[in-house]
Amino acid sequence: MNEEIDEAEFYHQDFTTASEWEIFISRIEEVIREWKIDESKGADKELQYQGQWLCKSESIIFADINFQLSLYKHKSIIPTQYETDDDEVDDDKKSKNPIDTDFDFVLDDGDNSNVDKCITTWYGLKEYIVLCLRDNSVIVSPSRIKILLSSITIAIANTQCEVPIFVQIREKWQRLYLGVYEGNGIRTNYDMIHLAKCPQHCRYLSGLLDLFKTKIMSPTPLDPIIVSVQLTYHLTDFGKYIWKQELPDVETYSFDASSLTILPFGVSYDPISCIVLKATWSQLPDHLIVDSEIYSDLDPIQAPQWSTVIRMADQPVCLLADCLTEFIQLLHINLTVYDVLGDFATPLNNTTDSNPLDLLTEPHIPSISSVLKRATRPTSAHKNRKSIAPIPEESLEPLIYFLFPDAENQPQFPYSEKFHVDKVKNQNQTSDNKNFHHLFRGYKTCGHDSLVWRLSIVLAQATETLGGTKALAHLWYEFAQEMRYRWEKSYVIPG
Numbered sequence: 001m002n003e004e005i006d007e008a009e010f011y012h013q014d015f016t017t018a019s020e021w022e023i024f025i026s027r028i029e030e031v032i033r034e035w036k037i038d039e040s041k042g043a044d045k046e047l048q049y050q051g052q053w054l055c056k057s058e059s060i061i062f063a064d065i066n067f068q069l070s071l072y073k074h075k076s077i078i079p080t081q082y083e084t085d086d087d088e089v090d091d092d093k094k095s096k097n098p099i100d101t102d103f104d105f106v107l108d109d110g111d112n113s114n115v116d117k118c119i120t121t122w123y124g125l126k127e128y129i130v131l132c133l134r135d136n137s138v139i140v141s142p143s144r145i146k147i148l149l150s151s152i153t154i155a156i157a158n159t160q161c162e163v164p165i166f167v168q169i170r171e172k173w174q175r176l177y178l179g180v181y182e183g184n185g186i187r188t189n190y191d192m193i194h195l196a197k198c199p200q201h202c203r204y205l206s207g208l209l210d211l212f213k214t215k216i217m218s219p220t221p222l223d224p225i226i227v228s229v230q231l232t233y234h235l236t237d238f239g240k241y242i243w244k245q246e247l248p249d250v251e252t253y254s255f256d257a258s259s260l261t262i263l264p265f266g267v268s269y270d271p272i273s274c275i276v277l278k279a280t281w282s283q284l285p286d287h288l289i290v291d292s293e294i295y296s297d298l299d300p301i302q303a304p305q306w307s308t309v310i311r312m313a314d315q316p317v318c319l320l321a322d323c324l325t326e327f328i329q330l331l332h333i334n335l336t337v338y339d340v341l342g343d344f345a346t347p348l349n350n351t352t353d354s355n356p357l358d359l360l361t362e363p364h365i366p367s368i369s370s371v372l373k374r375a376t377r378p379t380s381a382h383k384n385r386k387s388i389a390p391i392p393e394e395s396l397e398p399l400i401y402f403l404f405p406d407a408e409n410q411p412q413f414p415y416s417e418k419f420h421v422d423k424v425k426n427q428n429q430t431s432d433n434k435n436f437h438h439l440f441r442g443y444k445t446c447g448h449d450s451l452v453w454r455l456s457i458v459l460a461q462a463t464e465t466l467g468g469t470k471a472l473a474h475l476w477y478e479f480a481q482e483m484r485y486r487w488e489k490s491y492v493i494p495g
Contacts, residue, residue, distance in 0.1 A: 021147070024062040028069060028131075028155040031058045035071050037127075037163050053117075059134065066134045071163075072116060074126040104282050105230045116168075118175050123190065125164060130177070132168035139169045149178060156182050166190065205229065205291035205298070224285040231300055235275040263457055264319035264464065271316035279303035323464040330469065337480075340473040344389060390470035391462065399458050399475060403451065404482060406494050415495045416449055451495030455479065 018026070035056060056071040103124025116130045131152060139145060145167070152165040166179035179190035201207035209225060216222070279300035281289070290297050338345050389396070405411035446452040462471040486493055 020063055021151070024060065025151050025154050025158075027060050028151065029159050031060070031069055032129075032155065032159045032161050037071070037161055060131075065137070068132055068134045070116070070130045070132070072119075072128055072130070074120075076126065104228050105278070105280055116166075116177075119166060119177060119179075123164075127163050128179070129163055129165040130168060131165065132172075136172075138171055139167075145169055145178070149180065153180050153182075156180060164188070164190065170194075200293075204293055204296070205289060207292075209286055224287060227281075227284050227286050227289060229281045229284075229289070229291075229298055231279045231298060231303070233277045233279075233300070235277065236273070238270065238272075263460060264323050266319055268317040268319065269313075271313050271318075272310055273313040274311040276309040276311065278307045278309070280305040280307065319464075323460050326468075327460045327463050330463065330472065333469065335469075337473045337477050340470055341390070341477065344474070345477050390467045390474040395466060396475070396478065399462070400478060400482065402458060403454055403479065404494060406492075415451075449495075451493065454495065 052075050054073045054075055058069050060067045060069055148167045162183040164179050164181035166177040168177050170176045176192055176194055181188040401408045402413050405414045459472055462475045
């Protein structure tokens with residue numbers, strides 16, 4: 001006979017098992033201890049908020065949600081190897097306080113290493129921790145927000161962490177943070193409120209001062225309130241003053257071939273998308289400034305300090321960079337000139353039995369057999385071209401005259417005299433010139449305005465402007481033919 005078993009006698013709830021929330025708090029404390037936050041030195045008297053940031057991140061999972069805990073520390077407060085004295089470290093720790101009462105506006109320096117840099121701009125902090133979600137999900141539930149704030153508050157108390165910790169809530173584009181800081185027996189709560197529409201009385205300094213005094217609710221008269229004001233203006237319409245350079249159009253009749261003899265420089269459209277102007281009044285007593293709906297002393301023309309920030313466009317089309325990048329990419333193409341040009345370029349000798357050394361060993365009076373072989377060969381490679389030239393004749397001719405100006409009756413781009421006469425190196429060089437020669441002797445370069453110098457320019461221009469790889473192959477083919485002709489005929493190669 002089976003006896004009835006009372007489950008209450010065998011079931012005991014184990015309160016020693018850690019819950020998910022406790023594990024989450026423990027993980028935050030563990031990460032804070034691993035980062036050794038207490039090793040940061042105290043802030044200098046003259047605070048500088050521009051520069052590089054040290055960023056560390058750890059992943060924490062709570063209730064099947066992946067969080068990211070990130071530490072942001074300005075490199076100016078990281079102790080150096082010389083600051084290892086115990087007394088100095090103790091003094092720094094005692095004086096360490098993240099709240100800067102003299103904090104003023106910060107000019108954006110364009111450093112993107114800190115994605116949560118807005119916290120520094122708002123509160124003047126040089127070191128802080130941010131807890132946020134790793135994915136695109138959002139935290140909008142008030143209960144979840146309170147749980148996260150309670151978690152970081154408990155972690156701060158258990159680790160004695162004297163660094164503010166923030167929780168990012170709602171959409172990331174809103175940049176809404178709630179934070180807690182505890183130090184020297186004082187707790188500071190960083191709260192933010194997002195308003196769909198700004199109240200009318202908060203649009204002016206007078207209304208903000210009244211709101212500030214109401215929140216303090218001091219029974220005694222207050223000291224003068226120190227105010228800093230900054231007005232920001234965005235300039236996006238530059239009118240007709242646009243910094244750009246037009247690309248040469250080889251299809252128009254007004255095309256100037258001489259423009260191909262210099263590298264392109266500039267941009268195809270204005271790289272500056274916006275100019276931000278900030279007019280600043282710093283550290284002024286409130287009774288010296290009047291700003292209301294009726295009258296305002298905040299005239300930007302009379303501001304004691306102006307600052308500007310230039311915001312560049314995303315990936316502007318820089319002509320020189322694009323030209324050189326495309327030119328360098330051709331180094332990885334394993335194709336010959338004949339592979340690129342096809343029927344347009346054919347070797348001078350189609351027979352396989354030709355020997356390049358025949359030009360040196362063949363007698364002045366040719367034999368009958370050699371004459372018969374030549375009679376069966378094509379007379380010239382130019383007569384067997386079937387396809388259309390990648391570079392038009394009107395564009396190719398100025399480039400050839402630029403490389404070989406002696407082929408023109410009246411050269412437009414003659415070489416310098418130093419390339420016409422063999423000169424001995426000047427023995428009376430100064431010490432600075434000798435130093436330059438010593439520093440740059442490892443560079444692979446050529447003389448200014450030499451043949452190689454001009455060839456590099458026109459090849460890059462042909463690649464960028466005249467038709468890419470086919471234009472480059474065509475120009476190189478013509479250059480090789482001209483060099484071979486001059487070599488065979490013993491003509492002087494200029495440059």
